[in-house]
Amino acid sequence: MKIIKYLSLALILIIGVSQCKLPDNIDPKHPTEVPYYTLFSNALDNMVRQTESTSVNNNIQRLTVQYWQETTYFDESRYNYQDRQIPDGFASRFYKDVLMDFQEARKILTNENYGGDPDVTLNELAIIDICEVYTYQLIVDVWGDMPYTFALQGPDNTSPAYDKAEDIYADLIKRLRNDLASLKPADDIAFAGKDMMYNGDYAAWKKFGASLLLRMGMRLSDVDAAAAKTAVADAVAAGVFTAQSESAYLLYPGVVPHVNEINDAFRQGRKDFLPTHTLINMMTAMDDPRMNLCFIPITFAYTTDEDGNKIATTLEPQVAGLDQQVILMYADGDVKVDLPFTAELADTLNLFDYHWGAIAGLDGAQSYNNYSNFSDRTMSPSFEANMMDFVEVEFLLAEAAQRGFGVSGAEDHYNAAITASILYWWGSADDAAAYLAANPYDGTNWKKSIGEQKWLALYNHGIEAFSEWRRLDYPILNAPEGMQYSDIPLRMPYPYNEILENTANYEAAAAAIGGDDTHNPVFWDVIPSPAAK
């Protein structure tokens, strides 16, 4: 009987196990609910960061429009998007880290149990919407057709179909109009002080929204002048930026990781980028005061031969066929001289500084120390990011006036834009006046006039400059070595992983534009560049 006793004991033990409670399956260290404004802040931070990014893994538009050139690893400067899957990084950031978090914040705000002040909530929803419109507008500008209606549906639709770019644009403009209408005074600021751009100021956001409407309207000017005109009128009526201080800036705290993207690229001692000869030559030709404010010149130094004789440096045109000039800067003033600049002349002068740009798209390495470098201000960790500014608004108004879109004073706006830009770069009013005198508005060739000046003024804003260069077809860039002018991209290829992850929709989207090719322009870019033969 003893055996029965022990046996029962053993069986009880075994059965007892089934009563042991299993642990919870809830992660105790990561939240399943967060305040809505933390999602907004994160989305906003990522929106700015991706727009301004200098990373060769996700944003190379400064290289594309030939503001910058890589020193040693020149692939991206030659439009190699594939090796680093740049479009994938670009799209992933905008959809997953920006739009998804804006959407999540909106979901919380529109939840029926959310108990916030309705007026503040309406403003917050409008601000979120403006940011989403801004993001989508950049997406459409770089790619054309992209997922919109079916995007961001999560696991229920992981293969979103693509929308036509013009349809997305039309819807975005509609949304912007609604947002402008719904932004109103409220008892409290939006986002509880967690809005890093305008600190929840509805009026400031409204100006940004109106300015964005102006930008988007003007983008349509070659394809739908009527729509463009209406949008411009609505934007101006709603109130666009009227001063540089109203611009959409993000002031970085300057504390890692929240530092300016340029600082981030150079902070660890890397020297991957240089200003291009395209940019430096144009600034030289125009005697641009901003050249010295954006860039640090290099100092002319002699080299000597074995007998100690000074020998000529490489101050001759870098690219055959370009009659370049160079500005030699002395303590007592600047001298602009033609190239080649001879050793004999150099020998009669004392040391001088000069600006020199790396050759855009060169199929070879270029030594960082041989060219102008970036100024301390642009390299500063707290150098602000600029999403859209007063300068751009004034250029848009100049063009709207020129095109007869119900705005007057093309030249005045042109002058105001350039003056604001020079002042922004810490130039003086006198600098601006001198520059304008040398480079006056040319209404007969306004595309060139506005195109070149806007390109200069948009320096450092690669994505927007890429759009406006395509739309205005100016300035004439330099075809990279061994390439045709038409090889300069007119859009970015679709994310490479779409081929695998969203095959059917990708193929349909590619077919709709005649192939997923950088030579196929987006819908608003209907006029071919005069340089592309």
Added chain:
Amino acid sequence: MRKITILMVFLFFVGMQFANAQTRTLSGKVISADDGMGIPGVTVQVKGTTIGTTTDLDGMFSLDVEPTAHKIIVFSYVGMSTQEATIGDQTTFNVTMQSEATMIDEVVVTALGISREKKSLGYAVDELDGEDVNRVSDVNVVSSLSGKSAGLAITKPNTMGGSANVLIRGSASLTQNNQALFVVDGVPINNSNNRVAQHGSYQNEGWGGYDYGNAASDINPDDIESVSILKGAAATALYGSRAANGVILITTKKGKRGPGEKRIGFTWNSSVLVSSADMSTAPQWQNKYGGGYGPFYEDPTAYFFYADLDGDGVSDLITPTSEDASWGAEFDPDLQVIQWDALDPLQDNYAEKRPWQAGGNGGLDYFFKNGYTFTNNLTFNAANDNGAFRLSYTNVDQSGILVNSELKKNTVNFAGDYNFTSKLNVEANITYVNSYAKGRFGTGYDGMNPMQSLGQWFERNVDLKRLDEGYLRPNGDQLSWNSSYYDNLSPIFFDNPYYVRRESYQDDWRNRLFGYLGLNYKFTDWLSFSGKAMLDYYAGTQNERIAWGSVDDSYYSNYTDQFSEVNIEAMLKFNKTWDKFSINAFLGTNIRRTTYENIMGNTVGGLIVPGLYSVTNSKSPYEVRENLDSKGINSFFVAASFGWNSFIYLDLTDRIDITSALPEGDDTYNYYSASLSFVLTEMAAMRDLSWMPLLKLRVNYAQVGNDLPAYNLRSTYTQYTTYESSPLFSVHSRASNNNLVPEITKSLEFGLEAHFLQSRIRLDVAQYTSTSYDQLLPVSVSPMSGYSSKWINGGIVENTGWEIGLVGVIIESKDWHWDVGVNWATNKNTVKELWTDEFGNEVLNHVIYSAWDVSITATKGQPYGTIRGSDFMYHENGEKMVDDNGFYLVSERGDEIIGNIQADWRMGIPTTLSWRGLQLYALIDIQKGGDIYSVSTKYGQATGLYAETAVDNPLGNPIRDNLVWADGTEESAHTTTGIPMDQAHETSGGVILPGVKADGSTNNILTNSGRWGRAFYYNNSPTARYVFDASYTKLREVALTYSFPKKMFSKVLLQDLSIGLVGRNLWIISKNVDHFDPEASLGSGNNQGIETGSYPTVRTFGFNLKLGF
């Protein structure tokens, strides 16, 4: 000495009292039927008890028994047939043992630690004894298994303490763990590889970090008695949701019951191993050209920086230190150049010029030092009639082949059991391991891995000895070969590798405790109960540093983790034989609770105070992240083995797991197996075939599972560093799924075992097919969905293969023995199906991981691990095509299938030759097929560092020389135009890439290869250019040991003495790659097949000594 030993043992026994019952002494002699000599070491045991002894050197034994309780004694010895004798009134037993039944009655350890006669098993089990894994030991016991069992695939990186990947019968799971489960004495041992995600992605994706080793490397090889490898699902089904990948069961040594005078034993094992880099597996550098990317700089030749540094009024040639390639000026001893180390104004050699030559002091091999491993093991053994214990202490002290690397390990193991009554036995087995490592090798494409520069981006003029001696400036700053400019000594891309090794080192420690307490109670001869409480616990810290003044921000992180797994197991065992019918059954339960807790703090934006490695010494606010994972499984299991007449055996098992990781209500899963064994030679007709003593057929079927990690049913938000006062949260990038179920693997296996010629030839063949369904997949999805991946169940993977084990004893005589084994296995893996998206579109490809333009994927219809990227364009004659300028044509699509990581087959060939006490053992390890993508080769060629970039062309001219047309016109150094051989001048440089032209004729176009961006440039080449065949044949292990004859010591305390010379990875007999080890890996896990910054194979040679008292 003897007195001391006795005293020490006495101290261990203080307090232990042994009761003496009414006893009678049995004695006798056991002799061998072969030669009539006494057999030492035969186990003599009272049947059904643990009371026993072993025979002495002459085969004599003496054993005290209680005649009232003990009826039968059993004589057993490995390789001999077990015999029984009835005690009755007899006191003297003279027994003759037969050896011909070798291996037929072999007993092996099976799932849950149940010992079974091998012939009764309907599935494949390989058993290795401790000697097999410890003869030429590796500090990581897992790598010692390589080549020793068919179906086992081990890969190990060449980093000190790195993690070994263990696959049994291929990869069943597309994304989840495929590593075999390690079980030590019934205790499941965590074998994870915890890597700190320092740079946001994981170490085994190749973007940097350290390989902290697989946790099973804490198992001490010296303590291993035997290793059982349970390969198929039927063998492992009792482990339920952990069974899918096979199980490696390790049984540790226990206290041995010895005859009276040998009840106390003491052994000392000691070995010294010297390791060195096998330079045939290291990058092969060229010796003709120095640093730079080409003629892009300042002096008239454009190959150098140019400034007057010595103040003599003449500009000096200066190495372009800001570059990290070797497309520079051709070496010329007459050229006087100021090099990287002569740019420091604080040092006497400032502006010193040296001849322009390849860095001296032996090139890359200077970087690798000899490493040493000292292993010492002390073991005490003691026993009496009712109990035994073993206490062992092992100390390992290792230094690696890189400077400032060391690994120390102390292991204490205690195993003991005691019979409180004849029915109750209590046992305990506890292992404590303390390990410390400093200076583990940085891995992957990262600055903390010196091989990133030395194997990929380097200036060939740099002398490693000078780097070593001159890595610090007098002011304490780093001096790198890669200064930003001649007047700016901060490094631009790469730190001095010696600065990295000496200043930016990591260190880590871990304390681990594992083991069990168990009791066994015998109700009757046929029914018993066992209970076991098992623990695996560890806690450790990993500290990583980047020193001030490095290319990357200075940095410190402290990752502290704690893991525990508790298993409580209870079993009722039933074991009874009726004449011809036997049942061996058990019913049991197990509760498992695992907790993994970690916290990581790290500095952000650099250190405030240089050299102070503390998380709070952070320029920006420091970051802290915490994780706590808890998971539990309650299980019930039942198993029964029915035998009839030793001829047919049927095993049935079933296990139910209830897991916390799945939704309540859907959390219960069932795993089962059935296996049959037919021992045909037990049939009357075949019983006495002398030429074939054993023929057995086996078949089995099983279904097992693979569970889900905790917390995947519900999404959480991800936090980022607060922006001033704005906290940042983001939607998690992986969408969760509340409807997940475990992966299921179904397997069917057939096998045959046969012994021939008195078991001198033994054959074991297995054929299996296992199919895994409902794969748990975090599948990548279009980021336009708002997520980058989501969890699903889907996908079918099939593994089918053959395993053949063959052992032949070629010579067997009194003095001589020679055996050769072959274990061969082929596994064909097929991804049968992936999944369909929400709209029913079938997904055909899943990316496992990728590096730039190459990805390792699972592709429908292909084996797991297809390598994808751009391919060559092939002419219809099958040759690679070049364009009009002689560059390779690249396929339009960037996702062509260009290789597969799966090997065609693997084979291990162990052999032992012995003459008296002298034994020579060798193991050859072979892998045929399988591809590997080499990031190092891609960059090493592109930067002109590798030897093939500095050879001569068919005209006899250096391929880097400029192209020259027949009329003497020279192309510039930058040209992309090629010149056909027949139009080239006899002095023309240029390389001819192997391939054909568009018309199919052999390529004869000389192509510019004189600078970065030309014929050796990856962007002018398809991805496929860097895919290589990973086949190899290696002489893996060699051991020459001599055991001194025991009679030499008959008058002294010493009982055993053996000495040995051992070697590991001594010779790579063949391989098909030039610059790396074809086994190169980033560590354990599913991410295999991409080599990046790998280290050369470590070759080990040493001496060991075993003393037994």
